[in-house]
Amino acid sequence: MKKEKTIAALAALAQESRLDVFRMLVQSGPEGLPAGEIGARLGVPSPTLSFHLNHLKHAGLVTCRRDSRSIIYSADFKAMTDLISYLTENCCRGQAELCAPAACKPARAINGKQLRSAEREKVSA
Structure with missing residues (x-):
């Protein structure tokens, strides 16, 4: 992961509502959740939720797909793994042992x- 993408991802997660949304999507697994369900569970109004989801999507942390009339959002697990790997690649001077x-x-x-x-x-x- 490049430094610019890492900064964008960390910036997106550095806001309480977006962090809550992302954690919920991680917990939901690859199936994801409809936007309406995310908003209902977190008590976030639709326009505000849309803003936060777009921010996470722009940062590359979530993906979305249409299912009939719903938009289903999912955590991008590869992006999450890449972010964690970037942050820990030099953990313990690069010597995991x-x-x-x-x-x-x-x-x-x-x-x-x-x-x-x-x-x-x-x-x-």
Whole structure:
């Protein structure tokens, strides 16, 4: 991922509503969600939601497709992976074996609750 795309993606996610939308789309998986359902779940008016979705789409973080009368939005998982890879490519001086075991692993969630490092170790055991 190029630096310009990384900056655009991070800028798009640096707003509370857009971050909430993106996280919801990631949780929904590749099937995505209709725009109306996203707005209803988050309590965001249609014009505001449209603005935020367009911002995420322009940054390359979401895709959309038409399904009958609905527009279905999905997280672009390749773009998300590319962003994470760009941010962590030099983690621990480029030597993954130097990193602490959980340093570059995403947090696991159980019942929608993010777990801290110590809690993840208890669950994994």
